Every structure is written in structure tokens, then in C-alpha cells.
Amino acid sequence: MNKHSSYVPKGLYPFKTILIISLSLIVVISFYLISSIRTESFIWHFFVKFPNVIGLIGDFFPPDWSYLEQVWPKLFETIHMAIIATTIAVIISIPFSLLTANNVTTTTWIYQFMRFLLNITRTIPDIILAVVFVGLFGIGAFSGIIALIIFAIGILVKLMSEVIETIDMNPTEAIRASGGNGLQTISFAIVPQVLPQFISFSLYVFEINIRASLVLGLVGAGGIGQLLNKEINFMNYPAVSTIIIIVFAVVVVIDYISGKLREGLV
Amino acid sequence: MSNQPLTLPKKPKSKLKLVKRVIVLIAIVLIYIWTFSNISIRWESIFSVRTLENIDRIIPRFFQPAFEETGSIMEMMIETIFIAYTGSLAAAVIAVPLAFLCASNMVRNKFLNNIGMWILGAVRAFPEIVLAIIFVAAVGPNPFAGVLAIAIGSTGMLGKLYSEVIESIDMNVIETLEASGANKMQILFYGIMPQVLPEFLSYAIYRFEIDVRASSVLGIVGAGGIGTLITFAYMNRNWEEVGMILLVIIITVTIIDQISGFIRKRLV
Numbered sequence: 080m081n082k083h084s085s086y087v088p089k090g091l092y093p094f095k096t097i098l099i100i101s102l103s104l105i106v107v108i109s110f111y112l113i114s115s116i117r118t119e120s121f122i123w124h125f126f127v128k129f130p131n132v133i134g135l136i137g138d139f140f141p142p143d144w145s146y147l148e149q150v151w152p153k154l155f156e157t158i159h160m161a162i163i164a165t166t167i168a169v170i171i172s173i174p175f176s177l178l179t180a181n182n183v184t185t186t187t188w189i190y191q192f193m194r195f196l197l198n199i200t201r202t203i204p205d206i207i208l209a210v211v212f213v214g215l216f217g218i219g220a221f222s223g224i225i226a227l228i229i230f231a232i233g234i235l236v237k238l239m240s241e242v243i244e245t246i247d248m249n250p251t252e253a254i255r256a257s258g259g260n261g262l263q264t265i266s267f268a269i270v271p272q273v274l275p276q277f278i279s280f281s282l283y284v285f286e287i288n289i290r291a292s293l294v295l296g297l298v299g300a301g302g303i304g305q306l307l308n309k310e311i312n313f314m315n316y317p318a319v320s321t322i323i324i325i326v327f328a329v330v331v332v333i334d335y336i337s338g339k340l341r342e343g344l345v
Numbered sequence: 346m347s348n349q350p351l352t353l354p355k356k357p358k359s360k361l362k363l364v365k366r367v368i369v370l371i372a373i374v375l376i377y378i379w380t381f382s383n384i385s386i387r388w389e390s391i392f393s394v395r396t397l398e399n400i401d402r403i404i405p406r407f408f409q410p411a412f413e414e415t416g417s418i419m420e421m422m423i424e425t426i427f428i429a430y431t432g433s434l435a436a437a438v439i440a441v442p443l444a445f446l447c448a449s450n451m452v453r454n455k456f457l458n459n460i461g462m463w464i465l466g467a468v469r470a471f472p473e474i475v476l477a478i479i480f481v482a483a484v485g486p487n488p489f490a491g492v493l494a495i496a497i498g499s500t501g502m503l504g505k506l507y508s509e510v511i512e513s514i515d516m517n518v519i520e521t522l523e524a525s526g527a528n529k530m531q532i533l534f535y536g537i538m539p540q541v542l543p544e545f546l547s548y549a550i551y552r553f554e555i556d557v558r559a560s561s562v563l564g565i566v567g568a569g570g571i572g573t574l575i576t577f578a579y580m581n582r583n584w585e586e587v588g589m590i591l592l593v594i595i596i597t598v599t600i601i602d603q604i605s606g607f608i609r610k611r612l613v
Contacts, residue, residue: 107434110430111430111431111434113427114426114427114428114430114431115427115431115492117424117427117488118424118427118428118431118488118489118491118492118569119487119488119489125493128483128484128489131483131484131485132483132484134483135479135482135483138482139479139482155383156383156384156385158380159379159380159383159384160384162376162377162380163380163381163384166377198599199595202558202594202595202598202599202602203591203594203595204558204561204562204594205562206562206565206572206575207575207587207590207591207594210575210579210587211403211407211587214399214403214579214582214584215396215399215400215403216391216396216399217390217391217395217396219385219386219387219390219391220384220385220386221386221387221391224386290472293472293474293475294472294474294562294565297474297565297566298565298579304474307475307478311478311482311566316482319478319482323471323475323478323479326472326475327467327470327471327475330470330471330472331466331470334470
């Protein structure tokens with residue numbers, strides 16, 4: 080009795096778990112040390128540079144509100160680019176997402192090929208797409224729209240094909256059994272099941288496109304980023320802060336609207 | 346009796362729904378009209394001989410990557426990974442207290458929850474490139490600016506995901522610990538952490554994947570990493586180098602995605 084009552088467990092975890100955890104912790108921390116030294120971003124750098132951040136806030140404020148007139152047209156261009164790109168990307172990604180879902184496309188090599196293509200597309204940063212298209216089509220909104228379309232297709236097809244893969248296949252079978260052809264199967268068995276998610280993802284991609292189109296402008300692919308780039312180069316910080324505040328507001332508003340719409344959908 | 350044609354009952358129609366649909370439809374049509382009437386695309390310059398010449402000139406060069414630049418490009422790519430790693434690790438740590446602040450089962454104070462949510466929401470609304478611009482202006486054009494941008498940008502998303510994880514934990518365990526007299530620290534380490542840690546790590550690694558992609562872009566505004574090279578190559582119209590950079594990014598990102606996918610599968 081006495082022997083049992085004096086027993087106190089050493090710890091909750093077995094030795095092996097502790098070993099693995101400590102080893103991975105050492106790896107993580109040492110890699111952190113290497114990378115923080117290499118990037119000159121050790122924690123004390125933050126405190127050394129902190130006065131600069133404070134000084135910068137002085138440069139950025141107050142925002143130059145008279146600059147707003149120049150912001151609106153470019154802002155609308157950004158939104159237009161995102162709308163057009165999202166619309167076209169949605170249309171294009173419908174057949175592609177069907178081809179990338181392994182329960183609809185039962186031919187293995189087509190499915191594998193599409194997967195591979197999709198994975199490659201998703202790894203290309205949007206900025207490189209924009210750089211290439213600006214080189215091809217010249218500076219302007221068109222290059223940005225094309226870059227956004229490809230960028231958006233990568234995300235949409237991935238999300239959509241995953242949804243299509245999880246649908247209930249019984250309706251498909253039922254329609255096939257009663258003599259429906261391939262197109263009828265898709266439109267009466269698959270589309271009703273995935274439509275809410277599809278619209279939700281389209282809105283989500285629209286949100287992403289708004290942010291992405293900001294980056295694209297930095298290399299001349301149209302939109303508000305172009306303006307931002309110009310003002311940074313002129314070190315016109317009050318104007319920069321006006322643009323940033325407007326972008327912030329637009330992103331918040333659009334996220335909110337599309338979030339509410341998506342809540343209603345799914 | 347059997348001659349009577351079979352009729353299905355009519356679908357119930359609600360007026361309100363119809364009106365709603367019409368309003369939505371009109372709104373969408375108006376948005377599209379507004380978009381297409383305002384967008385300025387110079388079609389004549391896009392469908393011109395020059396574009397064809399460009400395609401002829403650029404595309405072949407693009408597919409002949411400049412392999413002789415591999416060394417310097419790899420070096421910058423490693424710097425990019427370091428930026429992403431330092432940034433996401435910092436974010437993974439900063440996000441924890443913010444997530445606890447947001448989780449309604451940890452901090453039973455609606456006001457504090459909302460403050461936490463507001464902070465995270467505000468941070469998320471800033472695109473990373475904008476953060477990078479701000480930090481480049483603050484600390485100068487070096488990788489440190491990129492690290493700060495990645496760290497702050499990732500905190501928003503990680504904090505939100507973490508707080509959702511914390512809110513979904515099994516509270517019975519904590520009650521049991523409380524009942525047997527554990528103090529706050531013990532509850533944290535033996536009740537909460539074991540439940541949330543695997544998912545925290547999984548999300549942090551996932552965010553690292555995203556950050557590698559994000560930090561490859563930040564160099565465009567001078568925040569270090571491979572983006573710097575993209576700018577130079579693009580300014581010099583050096584398409585072979587752009588092709589090579591793209592190749593390196595694709596391969597690196599794919600490898601990192603595979604590794605992190607493997608680790609995450611083991612974790613959860």
C-alpha cells in the first residue's frame with residue numbers, strides 16, 4: 080500500500096516523445112538562428128530599428144487627402160480588373176475543375192496530367208506572370224487581367240476539384256441509369272451539389288484578386304499599384320499613406336460584403 | 346383513371362425570394378456594365394504587330410533558362426526561404442497570445458475578444474506587399490524589412506486559425522484539472538497545450554508554405570529575397586534569367602510543399 084502511494088509519475092510523455100520533441104526544437108531553433116543572422120533580423124534588430132519606425136510614422140502622417148482625386152480612377156481600375164479577371168477565371172475553371180476531379184474524370188492519365196499542370200501553375204508567383212505579360216502586351220490593365228486570370232484559375236480549380244471529389248455520387252449514377260448523357264449528368268447531378276461552394280469560392284478569389292492586383296501594378300500591370308509605385312519612387316509619403324488607407328478600407332469593405340454573401344450561401 | 350396525365354404539384358413560389366433574386370440580378374448586371382464601360386484597354390496596341398514580335402522574341406528566350414546564373418539565383422532563393430522561415434516562426438509565436446485573447450472559451454470577456462479580433466482583422470486586411478513597402482521605408486531596403494512584413498502579415502491569419510482551434514478544444518479536460526486542484530500554468534501545459542499543439546504546428550507549417558511564395562515577391566519593393574533579382578532581370582529585359590528564376594521558384598516551392606505536406610500528415 081505504502082509503495083503505491085509514494086508513486087509519483089515523472090512526466091506525462093514517454094522518453095521517445097520527449098527526445099523527438101527536443102530534437103525538432105533544436106533543429107527549429109538552430110535554423111532560426113542561422114536564418115535570422117543571414118537576414119540580419121535578430122530580435123535586437125527590431126529594438127535597434129524601432130526609432131526608425133516611429134520616425135516613419137511621422138513621415139506618413141498626416142495623409143494627403145487632396146491626393147484622393149488621383150486615387151479614385153486607379154482604384155476603380157483595380158476593382159474592374161479584379162471583376163473581369165474573376166469572371167473569366169470562373170468560366171474557364173469550370174471545365175478544368177471537372178477534369179481535375181478524379182470521380183468525374185476516370186481516365187487516370189488525363190487526371191494526373193491536369194493535377195501536374197495545376198500544381199505547376201499554382202507555384203508561379205503572380206508577380207512573375209505579370210512581368211511576363213507586361214513584356215508581351217505592354218504596360219496596362221490588359222496584362223494585369225491576364226496575369227490575374229491565370230493566378231485565379233490555379234486557386235479556383237484546386238478548391239473546386241476538391242469539392243467535386245467529395246460530392247455524393249449516387250445522383251450521378253441514378254441519372255446515368257435512367258439514360259442521361261454526360262452533360263445531363265453534370266448539370267443535374269453535380270452542379271446542384273457544388274453551386275453554393277462554387278459561388279463562395281468565386282467571391283473568395285475575387286477578394287484575393289483585389290489584393291493581388293495591388294502587387295501587379297508595381298511592375299506596370301495597371302491598377303492602384305502603379306500609382307503606389309510612382310509615389311514611393313518620388314518618396315511622396317503622405318500620398319503613399321493615402322493610398323494605403325484607401326486600399327485598407329476597400330479590402331475591409333469587400334471582405335466584409337463577400338464574407339456576408341458567403342455566409343448566406345453555404 | 347390512368348388516362349389522366351400525371352402532374353406534379355407546382356413549386357411553391359415566394360414573392361420575397363423572387364424580388365430578392367431580381368435585385369441581385371440587377372445589381373450584378375449593373376456592376377458588369379459599370380466595369381466594361383469604364384475599363385480602358387487599348388485593344389489596337391494589344392492586337393498589333395508589335396505584340397506578335399514580342400511573343401516571337403520573348404517566349405523562346407523564356408524557355409532557354411540561363412543555367413549559368415544558377416549559383417546567384419540559388420543564393421537569393423535560400424535568402425527567400427530564410428526570410429519566410431524567420432517571419433513565419435516569429436508569427437507562429439506572436440499569434441499564440443493573440444489567439445488566446447480572441448478565444449471566447451479562454452478569455453471570458455466579450456470586449457477583449459472583440460479587441461483581439463479587430464487587431465487580427467486589421468492586420469489581415471493589409472496585403473503583405475503594402476506591409477513590405479512600409480517596412481522598407483522604415484528600416485531600409487534589406488531582408489529585415491521582408492522578415493517584418495512576413496511576420497506581421499502571417500500573424501493575422503495564424504491568430505485567427507489558432508483561436509478557432511482553441512475554441513474547439515474539449516473543455517472537460519480543463520474542468521477535470523481544475524477540480525483536482527491544478528493551477529493556471531498546469532492547466533495550460535497539461536490541459537490546453539496537448540490538445541492544440543499539433544494543429545498549431547500544422548497551421549504554422551502551412552503558413553510557412555504560403556510565406557515562401559509571398560517572400561519571393563517582396564523583393565520587388567526592395568525587401569530582400571529573389572524578388573530583387575526579378576526586378577533587375579525584368580528591367581534589363583533579360584528573359585533567360587526570368588525563366589531561370591521561375592524554374593528555381595517552381596522547384597523550390599514544390600519541394601517545400603511536399604515536405605510540409607508530409608510533416609503535416611504525420612502531425613495531425
